[in-house]
Amino acid sequence: MFEDENQQPFTAIQWFNKGYDYDIKEDYDNAIFAYTKAIELNPQDADAYNNRGVIYDVKGEYDLAIMDYTMAIELEPADADTYINRGVIYDNKGKYDLALVDYNKALELQPEDADVYYIKAALCDKLGYKSEAKEAYTFFIRYAPAADPNIEKARQQIKEPSGTI
Numbered sequence: 001m002f003e004d005e006n007q008q009p010f011t012a013i014q015w016f017n018k019g020y021d022y023d024i025k026e027d028y029d030n031a032i033f034a035y036t037k038a039i040e041l042n043p044q045d046a047d048a049y050n051n052r053g054v055i056y057d058v059k060g061e062y063d064l065a066i067m068d069y070t071m072a073i074e075l076e077p078a079d080a081d082t083y084i085n086r087g088v089i090y091d092n093k094g095k096y097d098l099a100l101v102d103y104n105k106a107l108e109l110q111p112e113d114a115d116v117y118y119i120k121a122a123l124c125d126k127l128g129y130k131s132e133a134k135e136a137y138t139f140f141i142r143y144a145p146a147a148d149p150n151i152e153k154a155r156q157q158i159k160e161p162s163g164t165i
Helices: 012-024 028-041 046-058 062-075 080-092 096-109 114-127 130-143 150-159
Strands: none
Touching (some): 012 028, 012 046, 062 080, 080 114, 114 130, 130 150
């Protein structure tokens, strides 16, 4: 993807929007290119870092995703979604303490986010932190939509203190 020589250079916002369009089309290489251009023009754009991190995550380039999420957090420390994104990668890489820190920060920012309580509970359960898991499952049940299929699993985990998902 290259700019047409006869048109004005794209702005950071235009590059960001092109990145988003490529992302929607699952054209990840061009999305990364476009988000990188947006970042070059506006290095303070936390959303561009976060979105590029998501694409790196999809492509399995986890260390690059973590770097982008970390930069997005530095620029916009109140964005819970970025902590969640980075926490999931840490969780998948076996860096459980770092994942737990990110999940807790996301919950501090969004204290009624049922999904984060669920992934936190599952991680705590895996680590043997039974009381923390039970508490997180309880909050998940409180905030999850009534039709969420994981509610029954969470109830079962609360009843079976030695059980795992």
